[in-house]
Amino acid sequence: MLRILVAVDGSELALDAVHHAIALVREHGLQATLVLGHVQEEASFLELATRDADVIAQASVEAGQHLMASALTLAKSAGMACETEIALGSPAATLADMADDCGCGLIVVGARGMSGLRGALLGSVSQALVRDATVPVTVVKHEQAAREGDEGDA
Numbered sequence: 129m130l131r132i133l134v135a136v137d138g139s140e141l142a143l144d145a146v147h148h149a150i151a152l153v154r155e156h157g158l159q160a161t162l163v164l165g166h167v168q169e170e171a172s173f174l175e176l177a178t179r180d181a182d183v184i185a186q187a188s189v190e191a192g193q194h195l196m197a198s199a200l201t202l203a204k205s206a207g208m209a210c211e212t213e214i215a216l217g218s219p220a221a222t223l224a225d226m227a228d229d230c231g232c233g234l235i236v237v238g239a240r241g242m243s244g245l246r247g248a249l250l251g252s253v254s255q256a257l258v259r260d261a262t263v264p265v266t267v268v269k270h271e272q273a274a275r276e277g278d279e280g281d282a
Contacts, residue, residue, distance in 0.1 A: 130160040133213075133232040134203075135223050135253065137166060138195030141238030141270055146199045148268040149236045150206045162203050162210040165226045166196050167219040220256030227263050235265045 134149045136142045146162070153160045196212055203210040213230060215222050227235050237254045254267045 130158055130234070131163055131230060131232040132160055133163045133165050133223065133227040133230060133235045134199070135166075135219075135235065135237040135257075136164050136196050136199040137219075137238075138198075139238060141268070143199060143202060144270055145236045145238045145268045146202050148266065150203065150208060152236075152266075153208065160209070162208050163213055163226075163230050163232055164196055164199050164203065164210060165213045165215070165223055165230075167215050167217055167222040167226075169217070169219070219253045220260065223253070224257060224261040227261060233263055235261055235263060237265065237267055239267050239269045 132149050132153070134142075134145050136146070146164070149162055152158070153162075193212075193214065196214070200210065200212060211230075213226055215226060217225075223235065223237075226232075235257055237257055239252075239254055254265070257265045258267065
């Protein structure tokens with residue numbers, strides 16, 4: 129069975145990636161499990177030095193679960209088999225490792241997430257995944273997902 133990692137960061141573009149993965153599975157009659165993956169950036173040294181590291185790690189996991197709630201609801205309401213994975217680290221590298229560790233044969237990611245100026249300065253997660261992942265990566269543009277939604281309603 130195909131396993132598809134869908135990168136989720138709480139943005140509308142991440143939901144576009146979930147819609148695209150669902151459409152891909154349906155259009156091709158695939159038996160697949162969506163692995164909804166979220167990466168929280170690790171706490172800074174200052175945060176760790178001034179606060180309880182376990183509390184910070186737990187808060188990061190809870191924040192990740194909150195950000196994934198809409199994507200999980202969307203996937204389940206579409207009847208998809210799905211799992212969730214939350215990790216701490218650098219988003220692109222951690223997502224690439226997550227795909228390998230979870231046995232995923234494809235990564236689906238939105239063209240831009242919530243990285244804003246930081247992403248523009250350091251390079252986007254989607255670009256880094258295309259460059260570094262060991263499995264194929266599909267980058268979903270916002271307009272592409274809107275067209276797929278229209279076609280799915282027909």
